[in-house]
Amino acid sequence: MFFQQLINGLNLGSAYAVIAIGYTLVFGVLNIINMAHGEIFMFGAFIGLMLVTAAGANIFVALIGAMLGGAVLGFLLEYLALRPLRRRKVTHLAPLISTIGVSIFLESLALKIWGPQTQSFPPQFEGALMDAGLFKVSMIQIVGFCTAIVLMVLLTLLLDKTKIGKAVKATSENIETAGLLGINTSRIITFTVMLASSLGAAAGVLVGLSFNAIEPTMGMTMSFKGLAVLIMGGLGNIRGAMMGGFILGIAEVFSVAYGASSYRDAVAFGIIILILFFRPEGLFSKAGKGGRP
Amino acid sequence: MKHTFLKQIVVAGLAVMTAVSIAGCGGSKDGDSNGKSAKIGFITAYTGPGAAYGQAMKEGVDLAVDEINKDPNTKVKIDLKTYDTKLDKTEAINATKKAIEQDKVLAIEGPMTTGEIMAAGPIAQQDKVVCFTTGGTGPDVTNIGDYIFRNAIPGKLAIPQTVKKAQQKLGFKKVALLYSNNNDQMVGESKIYQQVFADNGIEVVDTETFADKDTDFSAQLTKIQAANPDVIAVAGLYQEGALIAKKAREMGMNQPIIGNNGFNSPEYIKQAGAAADGTMVATPWNPERQSEKAQNFRKAFVAKYGHEPDQFAAQAYDAMYIIHEAVEKSGTTTNRKKFRDALAQITNFEGATGVFSFDDHRDPSMDLDVLVIKDGKWTPLQ
Numbered sequence: 001m002f003f004q005q006l007i008n009g010l011n012l013g014s015a016y017a018v019i020a021i022g023y024t025l026v027f028g029v030l031n032i033i034n035m036a037h038g039e040i041f042m043f044g045a046f047i048g049l050m051l052v053t054a055a056g057a058n059i060f061v062a063l064i065g066a067m068l069g070g071a072v073l074g075f076l077l078e079y080l081a082l083r084p085l086r087r088r089k090v091t092h093l094a095p096l097i098s099t100i101g102v103s104i105f106l107e108s109l110a111l112k113i114w115g116p117q118t119q120s121f122p123p124q125f126e127g128a129l130m131d132a133g134l135f136k137v138s139m140i141q142i143v144g145f146c147t148a149i150v151l152m153v154l155l156t157l158l159l160d161k162t163k164i165g166k167a168v169k170a171t172s173e174n175i176e177t178a179g180l181l182g183i184n185t186s187r188i189i190t191f192t193v194m195l196a197s198s199l200g201a202a203a204g205v206l207v208g209l210s211f212n213a214i215e216p217t218m219g220m221t222m223s224f225k226g227l228a229v230l231i232m233g234g235l236g237n238i239r240g241a242m243m244g245g246f247i248l249g250i251a252e253v254f255s256v257a258y259g260a261s262s263y264r265d266a267v268a269f270g271i272i273i274l275i276l277f278f279r280p281e282g283l284f285s286k287a288g289k290g291g292r293p
Numbered sequence: 294m295k296h297t298f299l300k301q302i303v304v305a306g307l308a309v310m311t312a313v314s315i316a317g318c319g320g321s322k323d324g325d326s327n328g329k330s331a332k333i334g335f336i337t338a339y340t341g342p343g344a345a346y347g348q349a350m351k352e353g354v355d356l357a358v359d360e361i362n363k364d365p366n367t368k369v370k371i372d373l374k375t376y377d378t379k380l381d382k383t384e385a386i387n388a389t390k391k392a393i394e395q396d397k398v399l400a401i402e403g404p405m406t407t408g409e410i411m412a413a414g415p416i417a418q419q420d421k422v423v424c425f426t427t428g429g430t431g432p433d434v435t436n437i438g439d440y441i442f443r444n445a446i447p448g449k450l451a452i453p454q455t456v457k458k459a460q461q462k463l464g465f466k467k468v469a470l471l472y473s474n475n476n477d478q479m480v481g482e483s484k485i486y487q488q489v490f491a492d493n494g495i496e497v498v499d500t501e502t503f504a505d506k507d508t509d510f511s512a513q514l515t516k517i518q519a520a521n522p523d524v525i526a527v528a529g530l531y532q533e534g535a536l537i538a539k540k541a542r543e544m545g546m547n548q549p550i551i552g553n554n555g556f557n558s559p560e561y562i563k564q565a566g567a568a569a570d571g572t573m574v575a576t577p578w579n580p581e582r583q584s585e586k587a588q589n590f591r592k593a594f595v596a597k598y599g600h601e602p603d604q605f606a607a608q609a610y611d612a613m614y615i616i617h618e619a620v621e622k623s624g625t626t627t628n629r630k631k632f633r634d635a636l637a638q639i640t641n642f643e644g645a646t647g648v649f650s651f652d653d654h655r656d657p658s659m660d661l662d663v664l665v666i667k668d669g670k671w672t673p674l675q
Contacts, residue, residue, distance in 0.1 A: 001519050008511040116342040118532045120539075123566055129545060138543060211508035213536055221506055256512035261501040262474050264512075 003134040005257040006250070011141050011210055013249025014148035018203035019222055020229035020241040021155065025196040028172040028236030029189055032092075035099040036077055037200050038223025039106035042216060044070045044201025045208035046114055052121055063147065063205050070201025074194040077102055082193070083186075103219070110216035120212040144210045151202060152242050155195075159238065168192055172236065232272045234282025243284060248272070330370040331626040333616060334392030336403030336413070337609075341379030345559060346428060346605045347405055351375065352598055353606035354402065357613035360593065369620050371613070378404060385409035386416060393420050399620065399632055400425065402612050407431030407478070414441050423633050425616060427608040430554045432481045435655045440633055442655045444612050444646075446577055448482040448528075448553055451661060455551055455575040456489045456526075458663040462674055463549060465523035467498045471513060471537060472528035474502035482528040482553050490526075498522050507533060510540050517546070524548050530555040534572075535564035542568040549573060549665070557604060562669055569666045573674060577646035578607035579662035581673055590645035611644035618642060 019041055026034040048066040051057040057065065081098040129136045159165035170178040171188045179185045207222065208214040229248055233240025248268055255267035275283055335354050339347035354373070362370045374396050376388035385404040392398045393416070400423040404410050410429040417424040418438035425442040426434065432448065435441050459465070468490060472483035483500075490497050499520040501513035514537070517525065525541065525548050527534055534556050541550070550572040552561075557576060562569045580591060580601060590610060594602040602610075616636070620626065623635035640650040652658040664671040 001515060004515050005512060008509075008515060011511070012509055117560060118535070118564055120564065129543060136544065207508070211536070212539055213508040213532070215532075217506065218508070253512040256501070257516060261503065261513050261516075265504075 001257065004136065005253050007135050007137055007141070009250035009253035010246065011145060011249070012253060013246035014145050015203060015207045015210065015222075015245075016225050016229055016249050017242045017245025018148050018151060018199055018206065019226040020233065020245050021152065021238060022196040022200040022203070023226050023230040024233065024236055024238055024241040025168075025192055025199070027230060028238075029168060029175075029192045030082070030095070032082075032095045032099070033227065033230075034077075034193070034196070035096060035223070036081075036102040036106060037099075037196070037226065038219030039103040039110075040070055040073050040077070040197045040219075041200040041204040041207075041222055042110060042214075042219035043073060043106060044204030045214045045218065046110060046204075047201065048205035048208060049119060049121060049214055059143070059205075059209070063202055066201040066205045067198040070198040070204075071194040073106075073201070074197025075190060077197065078190050078193040082189075086189075103223075107216050107219065114216065116216060118213045118215040120214060121209055140209050144206045147202070147206060151199060155199070156238065158195075164188075164191065168195075228269065228272055232275055232283060234284045237282060237284050240282055240284030244282075247283075329368070329626055330372040331620045332372045332374060332396065332398045333613075333620075334374045334376065334388075334396065334398035334401040334403070335613075336376045336378060336385060336388045336392065336401055336409075337405045338378045338380040338409075340377055341381070343380035343405060347377070347380070349603050349605040350403075350405065350427060350609035352594070353602065353608070353610035354613050356590075356594055356597055356606075357610045357617075359597075361614070361617050367617075369617070369626060371617060371620075374398060376403075378409060380406065380409070382409055382412040385413040389413040389416050389424070393417065393422050398422070399626060399629060400616060400636075402427065402609070402616060404429070407434060410434055410441070411437070414438075417441070421633070422629050423636060425612055425636070427612045428605065431478050439637075439655070442636060442651065444577070444608055444615070444649060444657045446554065446575070446661065447656055448478070448485050450657065450659075451554055451575040452482060452485045453489045453492075454661045455553075455573060455663055456486070456493060456495070458575075458674060459524070459549070459551055459573050460493055460495065463524070465495065465549075467496050467520075467522045468524050468526050468551075469499040469501070469517040469520055469522035470497055470526045470528075471501045471503065471510075471517070473505050473530070473533060475504045476530070479528040479530075479553075479555070486526055486528060486553075503529070503533060503537075505530060505533065508536060510537050511544075514541050514544055514546065517541075518544060522548060524551055526551040528553045528555070531558045531561040531564070535561055535569070538565040538572060539568040547571070559603065562666060562671075567669070569669065571666065573663055573665045575661040575663050576604050576671075577657075577659065577661055578602070578604040579664065579673055582647070582662065584643075584647070586643055587645045587647075607645045611642075611646050611649065614644055615639055615642055615649065 022037050044066040047069040048062040051062040051065045081102050082095050085094050129138050167183045167188050171185050175185050229241055229244040233244030251271050252264050252268045255264050337347040337350045339351045358371045358373045361367055378384040378388055392401055402425050404413050405428045407429040410426045414424050414437040418440045423440050426445055428445050429443055430445045430447050470486055473479040499517050534552055538550055552572050552574045556574045619636035623631045625631045642649045647659055650658045663674040665674045
């Protein structure tokens with residue numbers, strides 16, 4: 001049972017990790033929490049679902065389509081809800097409130113388009129369970145987990161090795177200096193929000209696939225978990241978000257497995273409080289770097 | 294081309310409107326000639342997110358009113374006023390106020406759900422107008438006051454009958470219980486389950502919880518799988534119920550699932566698909582019941598609407614007949630207090646859902662059928 005629960009935890013954790021990375025990217029560059037991220041995640045799930053059910057696409061096409069859709073939503077979010085506020089140099093809280101507005105708008109829109117009923121991917125995507133002796137795992141869990149890992153590796157490569165990735169990191173470190181060094185920070189910000197949103201949309205498809213429940217309010221619960229991971233991993237720290245996602249997922253599953261399921265969230269969030277007690281800057285941040293990578 | 298088509302639509306529309314208005318006139322003339330009709334409000338949600346249930350209830354009620362008003366033995370006809378709440382508590386409150394104050398109804402059938410009657414019921418109670426809900430199954434609905442009635446089946450009635458009948462047929466000894474712990478109703482029903490299991494000598498090998506809106510049940514089910522129960526009992530809504538059934542089947546657990554009220558929805562089968570097979574629930578409506586009333590209702594319903602009635606249609610249909618019987622017994626079409634007292638006296642009423650009485654708390658007291666899902670369809674438990 002231990003290994004089976006470990007698999008369950010890794011599966012849940014990989015979803016948390018991918019969604020938390022989206023928060024982290026935006027926070028790192030813009031210093032704001034994007035409250036609409038959960039709803040973009042939900043839209044991603046629906047776009048993926050539509051591509052599969054209405055257009056008959058296979059799952060990887062659906063994933064890419066959802067990521068493109070997420071990127072478009074991210075662009076609109078940045079262009080309509082964040083940029084006008086940045087220009088006017090309003091208070092720090094204003095963008096937070098405007099992203100909350102976007103999240104409510106997107107949730108209502110989804111209710112209007114898709115209705116409140118829970119939907120799921122057609123059964124052929126569920127696949128059979130494979131017995132590996134110590135544990136059983138389904139094809140979809142493997143695909144979900146591997147996709148999450150691949151996305152994280154690609155993101156790390158993008159940030160560490162490419163020019164635009166380095167520009168993102170520079171902008172995140174200090175936006176004014178980056179501007180002085182000739183980086184078009186406005187464009188980098190747009191790029192980052194789009195990148196984060198497309199990762200959020202991908203997470204939506206992965207979660208929709210492995211837990212089979214896609215509905216307009218699914219973003220809400222996930223965004224709380226994503227926020228918790230963002231803080232635990234160290235604000236704006238990509239590796240922290242990845243590890244934090246897995247820690248939260250495994251902690252939740254094991255508190256059900258070896259404790260009582262009623263205390264699942266209490267245990268998981270208790271662990272986060274403990275971690276922050278000993279490492280207030282988050283698990284993976286170095287103190288003095290202001291939580292940035 | 295386009296023009297003629299448009300014209301046809303307009304003409305057809307006019308024809309329908311004329312027909313309806315003529316029929317309407319005919320109806321009211323009849324009402325006048327017989328002298329008496331009672332104004333009954335019917336509050337439901339036939340549009341919006343609850344439309345699947347509301348539409349069924351509306352069909353049931355409309356059929357009942359049609360039959361009552363056409364029956365030559367009818368002494369008092371029903372003058373039905375229908376209100377749509379769109380499954381919104383505020384709309385339910387508004388509809389209740391409108392029915393009571395503006396339309397001055399004798400009594401109300403509805404509102405549809407526990408949430409709506411918990412919001413609108415106190416208003417009717419204060420104004421001393423009967424609210425008779427056919428869908429509000431929550432534990433506290435009739436605690437609102439002595440003007441609140443229901444034939445919706447609360448957990449205290451459904452769960453003991455489901456467990457007992459399922460055990461008689463399947464003879465299980467070990468059960469695992471899974472319930473939603475952030476939903477008052479489900480926490481209450483989990484206690485009823487525990488009590489019933491204890492009374493029937495069934496061992497509870499594992500108790501797990503989840504929250505409404507949860508989507509990941511793998512940890513709980515892995516634990517239940519290790520405990521290896523004969524059946525899995527669930528207290529939850531159909532959304533989570535469907536996900537639990539799917540995940541359990543995916544993990545290779547083929548135990549029967551005992552559901553509660555939350556599972557009584559066509560959406561459960563739709564969302565769980567093949568995984569729904571082997572799920573049992575208690576229901577007042579069994580389409581195979583061999584009684585004249587049940588089969589007449591079924592035939593008339595199919596003839597009128599072209600599809601089979603479900604539980605919600607049957608309960609709403611019966612409720613309108615019960616209201617009508619109370620109207621005739623009370624001998625009044627305006628005295629709300631007299632009507633209430635007559636309604637409370639209803640016992641052994643035979644309807645489509647079987648023999649019905651109110652208990653002293655205005656809750657239903659009746660025999661239920663246990664159905665099991667087989668090949669995606671509700672069938673009587675054999």
